[in-house]
Amino acid sequence: MISLLTSNFHSFLVAFGYTLLSSIIALIASTVLGTLFAILQIVPSKTANVIARAYIEVFRNIPLLIIVMFFYLVVTKIVKIGGFTAGTIGLTLYTSAFIAETVRAGINSVGIGQTEGARANGLSSWQTLRIIILPQAFKIAIPSLGNQFINLVKNSSILAFVAGGDLMYTANNVAATTFDSFNSYIIVGIFYLIITLPLNYYMKFLETKLKGMA
Amino acid sequence: MEKAKKRKIGIISSIILTLLIIFGVVSASALAENNSKHVDTWERVKRLGKIRWGVKADTKLFGLMDTKTGQPEGFDVDIAKALTVQLSKQSGVPMQADFTIVTSNTRIQLLKNANIDGFIATATITPEREKVIDFSNSYFKAGQSILVKKGSGIKSIKDLNNFKSTIIGVAGSNSVINVKKFAPKAKVLALGDYGQAMAALKAGQGQALTTDNGILYGLATENPGYTVVGGTFTSEPYGVAFDNNQPEMVKQTNKALKAIIANGTYNKLIKKWFRGVPGLDWRSLEK
Numbered sequence: 001m002i003s004l005l006t007s008n009f010h011s012f013l014v015a016f017g018y019t020l021l022s023s024i025i026a027l028i029a030s031t032v033l034g035t036l037f038a039i040l041q042i043v044p045s046k047t048a049n050v051i052a053r054a055y056i057e058v059f060r061n062i063p064l065l066i067i068v069m070f071f072y073l074v075v076t077k078i079v080k081i082g083g084f085t086a087g088t089i090g091l092t093l094y095t096s097a098f099i100a101e102t103v104r105a106g107i108n109s110v111g112i113g114q115t116e117g118a119r120a121n122g123l124s125s126w127q128t129l130r131i132i133i134l135p136q137a138f139k140i141a142i143p144s145l146g147n148q149f150i151n152l153v154k155n156s157s158i159l160a161f162v163a164g165g166d167l168m169y170t171a172n173n174v175a176a177t178t179f180d181s182f183n184s185y186i187i188v189g190i191f192y193l194i195i196t197l198p199l200n201y202y203m204k205f206l207e208t209k210l211k212g213m214a
Numbered sequence: 215m216e217k218a219k220k221r222k223i224g225i226i227s228s229i230i231l232t233l234l235i236i237f238g239v240v241s242a243s244a245l246a247e248n249n250s251k252h253v254d255t256w257e258r259v260k261r262l263g264k265i266r267w268g269v270k271a272d273t274k275l276f277g278l279m280d281t282k283t284g285q286p287e288g289f290d291v292d293i294a295k296a297l298t299v300q301l302s303k304q305s306g307v308p309m310q311a312d313f314t315i316v317t318s319n320t321r322i323q324l325l326k327n328a329n330i331d332g333f334i335a336t337a338t339i340t341p342e343r344e345k346v347i348d349f350s351n352s353y354f355k356a357g358q359s360i361l362v363k364k365g366s367g368i369k370s371i372k373d374l375n376n377f378k379s380t381i382i383g384v385a386g387s388n389s390v391i392n393v394k395k396f397a398p399k400a401k402v403l404a405l406g407d408y409g410q411a412m413a414a415l416k417a418g419q420g421q422a423l424t425t426d427n428g429i430l431y432g433l434a435t436e437n438p439g440y441t442v443v444g445g446t447f448t449s450e451p452y453g454v455a456f457d458n459n460q461p462e463m464v465k466q467t468n469k470a471l472k473a474i475i476a477n478g479t480y481n482k483l484i485k486k487w488f489r490g491v492p493g494l495d496w497r498s499l500e501k
């Protein structure tokens with residue numbers, strides 16, 4: 001296992017970089033998108049509600065692979081996008097639908113009294129949402145958001161299907177050239193742990209820290 | 215317990231857990247190595263009365279899944295059937311052929327894990343592969359070539375040797391390794407199977423698809439807008455593969471191969487699969 005790692009260290013390192021980059025982009029973008037659609041679901045506008053609902057239901061209920069393949073093989077005929085971009089876009093859209101649901105659940109669990117109190121004190125509805133509701137909603141949503149983030153990192157292995165150069169893709173190639181599938185997959189498994197375990201630890205840390213602030 | 219103590223316990227237990235996982239992985243790896251000791255394939259197929267062949271299901275002409283019957287069909291599949299019949303005659307034990315679908319990427323591992331007894335799956339005999347598996351004599355002479363869109367202006371592999379070009383191949387095939395020698399500047403993308411690779415070529419993810427000419431001709435018959443150009447730039451003799459150190463199985467297979475060539479079965483199969491392929495001189499494939 002060690003010899004396989006050292007002889008292919010450069011490939012694995014580059015792949016690790018791609019997986020990390022894709023995960024970070026998708027994590028930030030899907031959190032922003034997810035929050036946006038969570039808000040669109042609760043604003044007092046029928047049109048916005050319907051649009052948000054449709055977006056979430058579509059991307060939450062289609063397999064990630066189909067979304068990614070759609071961008072890789074269909075959208076690319078209109079706008080040129082490579083495997084890495086197609087994979088990251090698919091990952092972002094897919095995860096954002098789950099994050100929207102998580103954040104919405106967080107918003108709903110903040111008592112109505114909070115909104116009433118804020119409004120009575122003269123805050124506009126946007127201010128109420130931004131200053132009073134969202135911070136509390138995120139605090140409640142953190143454990144499930146942590147789950148979504150970890151799933152996101154693992155789901156980034158979808159890039160292998162569209163030759164996105166990530167860890168899984170490299171594992172396939174190394175396994176194919178060295179005929180040592182066993183160790184190739186073990187090694188990338190460990191690389192994924194290098195991303196997910198600290199992420200997990202950080203989310204736990206955030207959870208306890210925010211609990212202390214209440 | 216105060217916080218610091220709790221944290222300490224947490225950290226220590228995570229370290230222990232990590233060490234346990236690493237230890238588990240290492241010992242499993244050792245165990246796997248022990249388990250991959252070879253058994254005699256020839257004895258096993260005679261005992262079980264069947265040969266489990268690995269064949270392709272994504273390669274037109276050689277092994278393609280027939281969506282109506284759910285069975286793989288192609289030249290490799292028919293060779294497997296003919297060999298099984300011949301091997302039954304040689305051993306005196308009636309044997310039947312069982313088919314398992316493999317891809318370029320999974321075939322060697324499936325063979326090593328004894329999920330299959332052997333594979334006939336467009337596999338080129340290479341020195342690297344011969345270190346880990348055994349090959350019969352070559353049953354088909356292929357060569358690597360490229361498939362491009364008609365009117366693309368690409369005439370041979372040399373036109374792709376620049377930093378702007380992207381060449382599509384299939385993971386685990388010999389051709390993605392070889393193409394780097396002939397077009398070192400081009401980017402090479404390895405996809406899961408030939409269906410995906412062809413879809414990626416059509417979507418414009420690359421300018422050319424590279425693999426053995428036989429497979430490319432198969433893709434070209436299904437996709438009339440695409441054509442094989444530039445002739446072959448490598449020689450790819452296909453062999454029937456078995457696990458490492460199977461001299462008896464290889465010997466019997468070579469004998470069976472000779473027999474099906476001698477009795478005309480081989481040429482019949484060449485005619486059956488390659489006669490209607492545009493751009494290919496099927497007569498030259500006969501033995």
